[in-house]
Amino acid sequence: MEVIFRAHIKKAANQLGYEIVLSDSISGESIVCSDVRDFSTKIEQMGLAYKGTIDQVIWSKDDDLHPLILDNIRLEMMHEEQEIKGES
Numbered sequence: 224m225e226v227i228f229r230a231h232i233k234k235a236a237n238q239l240g241y242e243i244v245l246s247d248s249i250s251g252e253s254i255v256c257s258d259v260r261d262f263s264t265k266i267e268q269m270g271l272a273y274k275g276t277i278d279q280v281i282w283s284k285d286d287d288l289h290p291l292i293l294d295n296i297r298l299e300m301m302h303e304e305q306e307i308k309g310e311s
Contacts, residue, residue, distance in 0.1 A: 224249070225278045225279070226248075226249060226270075226273045226276060226277050226278045226279075227248040227249075227277075227278060227279045227280075227281060228245060228246065228247055228248065228266060228269070228270075228277055228279070228280045228281070229244075229245070229246040229248060229280070229281045229282075229283070230243050230244070230245050230246075230262065230266075230280055230281070230282050230283075231243065231244045231246070231282075231283045231284065231285075232282070232283070232284040232285065232288060232292075232293070232296065233284070233285040233288065234285065234287070234288065235257075240258075240292070241288070241292050241296065242255050242256060242257055243255070243256040243258075243259075243261075243262045244256075245262060245265055245266060245269065247269055247272075249273075250272070252269065254269070258299065259296060259299035259300050259302075259303050260299075260303060263303050263307075266280070
């Protein structure tokens, strides 16, 4: 069984910033993440159901998402990755 999560970036409900809808393709569970740090925590928690093994994360975004938001998310992800590597 291949564990695939989907992460969809969209405008936040309050129209300020963004949110990431994280979905588990096996269980059907979906959860809204308020930022990259929240996403990192929640994907780790959801992955525990599969002993921490996630085979793939498929990313998508709303077509009307401003490119600057994507740039900010990339920077946040790089920062989060550096923090995780620093903990190892």
